[in-house]
Amino acid sequence: NAGVTQTPKFRVLKTGQSMTLLCAQDMNHEYMYWYRQDPGMGLRLIHYSVGEGTTAKGEVPDGYNVSRLKKQNFLLGLESAAPSQTSVYFCASSQQGAGTEAFFGQGTRLTVV
Amino acid sequence: AQSVAQPEDQVNVAEGNPLTVKCTYSVSGNPYLFWYVQYPNRGLQFLLKYITGDNLVKGSYGFEAEFNKSQTSFHLKKPSALVSDSALYFCAVRLGRTTDSWGKLQFGAGTQVVVTP
Numbered sequence: 321n322a323g324v325t326q327t328p329k330f331r332v333l334k335t336g337q338s339m340t341l342l343c344a345q346d347m348n349h350e351y352m353y354w355y356r357q358d359p360g361m362g363l364r365l366i367h368y369s370v371g372e373g374t375t376a377k378g379e380v381p382d383g384y385n386v387s388r389l390k391k392q393n394f395l396l397g398l399e400s401a402a403p404s405q406t407s408v409y410f411c412a413s414s415q416q417g418a419g420t421e422a423f424f425g426q427g428t429r430l431t432v433v
Numbered sequence: 434a435q436s437v438a439q440p441e442d443q444v445n446v447a448e449g450n451p452l453t454v455k456c457t458y459s460v461s462g463n464p465y466l467f468w469y470v471q472y473p474n475r476g477l478q479f480l481l482k483y484i485t486g487d488n489l490v491k492g493s494y495g496f497e498a499e500f501n502k503s504q505t506s507f508h509l510k511k512p513s514a515l516v517s518d519s520a521l522y523f524c525a526v527r528l529g530r531t532t533d534s535w536g537k538l539q540f541g542a543g544t545q546v547v548v549t550p
Contacts, residue, residue: 324476351536360442362542363477363523370536378537410476414538418465418527419484422538424476 322346326411326425333401333432341396341428343411349423350416352394354378354386356407357427363410369394370416401432435460437526439541446548452514454544456507456524466507467525468498471543477523483507494518514548521545 327342343352350371355363355378365378367386375386383405385397394413398405408429412422436459446452458464465484469477481492488500498509507524524541 351538353538355540360542362439363540365537365539368537376537379539412477412538418535419482421467421479421482422469422477422525424469424478426476427474 324411324413324423324425326409326428328428329426330429331431333398333430335401335403335432337401338397338399339401339430340398341409341411341430343394343396343413343425345392345394345413345423347413347415347423348391349413350391351414351420351422352388353412353422354384354394354396355410355412356380356405357410358407366396366409403432406430406432435464435526435528435537435539437524437539437541439522439524439544441544442542443545443547446514446546448516448548448550449513452509452511452518452546452548454509454522454524454546456509456541458505458507458524458526460526460528462528465527466498466500467527467538468492468496468507468509469523469525469540471521471523473520480509480522514546516548516550519546519548 353368354366369388372391411425414420414422467482468480483500527538
C-alpha cells in the first residue's frame with residue numbers, strides 16, 4: 321500500500337546541474353501536484369496536472385518543468401539548478417473532483433550549492 | 434484568482450484548553466476547503482474538508498471546522514487540545530470545474546501550533 325512515493329528523498333546539487341524528481345502514485349488518481357516548502361512561505365504550488373498528458377503552471381513555475389506521460393507518474397525537472405531552488409519538495413495526488421482530498425509523499429530535500 | 438490566508442504564524446495554547454486556528458479565503462466561485470496537518474519531517478495529512486451542506490464539519494483526531502460564507506472563513510477548532518496536537522497546520526482551497534483554474538489546490542502559509550503541558 322505505497323500511496324505516493326517520491327524519489328529521491330535527499331539530493332545535493334551543484335549550481336547549474338540538472339535533475340529530475342519522480343513522483344509515483346498507485347491510487348489511480350487523476351490529479352497530481354508539485355509543491356515546494358520553504359520556512360515562512362508555506363506550500364507553494366509549482367505545477368499541477370489534472371490528467372495524463374496535461375500540465376498547468378502554479379504560483380512559482382519558473383526554473384521548473386514537468387511531464388505527465390503516464391497517469392501514475394509526475395516528473396519535476398530542474399534544467400539548471402540555482403541556490404534559490406534549495407527547498408523541500410512535495411508531491412501530492414487526488415481523485416478527480418474539486419472536493420477530493422490530496423495524499424502527499426514524504427518529500428524530497430534538495431540542496432543546491 | 435484564488436487565495437487562502439492564515440493570519441497567525443503561531444498559536445500557543447495550554448493542554449486542555451480550546452484550540453482555534455484561523456483561515457480566510459478569497460475565491461471567485463464556490464470554494465472547496467481543506468485542513469491538513471504536518472508533523473516534523475513528514476508529508477501533509479488530511480484532517481477534514483468542506484464541500485457543501487452543514488457549515489460545521491468534523492474530521493480526524495477530534496478536530497472540527499466551521500465554514501462561514503459571509504466572513505469567508507474556515508477556522509479549525511478543537512475543544513480540548515493535547516500536547517500531541519503540536520504541529521504545523523495548513524488550510525487549502527480548490528475551485529470547481531466552472532472556473533479556469535479548476536483542479537488547482539492552493540495552500541496557506543501554515544500556522545504552527547504549540548500545546549504546552
